[in-house]
Amino acid sequence: MGSIEANGKTYETDEEGYLADLNTWDKDVAEVMAKIDDCELTESHWEVINFLREYYEEYQIAPAVRVLTKAIGKKLGKDKGNSKYLYELFPYGPAKQACKYAGLPKPTGCV
């Protein structure tokens, strides 16, 4: 177990930096997580993060990267629903890294 400080609040995480309780998530902790990875969150990042949170809300899972890519393409357009675009935003792997900032568990099947 670890923890992250953001805006005077403490957030518990697992050993890989994912939030222990997704209900504790807010935008501040997402910003701090991104900063740790040297990543500046832009509007485009938030589109993906918000999409993941909605997906989890509906289906109770973090989608595999193939599923994420397809679903983003359908929702936000083909120019965004491809691995090149998503890897540019999230170089550590779109599913893994974006899920972390979104406060979700690591996608099922991700090692």
Add this chain to the structure above:
Amino acid sequence: MSDTKKFLFINRKAPYGTIYAWESLEVVLISAAFEQDVSLAFMDDGVYQLLKGQDTSGIGMKNFSPTYSALGDYEITKIYVEKESLEERGLTLDDLQHLVWEDEDEDYAEKDSIRLVSRAELGDVMAEQDVLFNF
């Protein structure tokens, strides 16, 4: 596509008394992410896993039933439900969630994933598989 195998996951237990149903679902999602030809079968008490309107708030477990609706996104389009198991429990297809997948070749038309099969037909489905998993 010689690397693609036909996997059938057979779900026989009620969703929350044991961990089998959730474990099965996780392995299903992992297998589908590796682009295998994955189908699911629900029989015996396993048919309860697909019931509509599940509420786990009284037992302190996560209600994972919404996840079955994501199976279409994972290109899992064959979900077999055994007719006799439903009947023995006084259930019909209307008691189960309506699961669909979108056919990209037909402008994302929604198609039903659940196929009601008899015990004998389910036996034929099992015989066609490369790998069977029992949960």
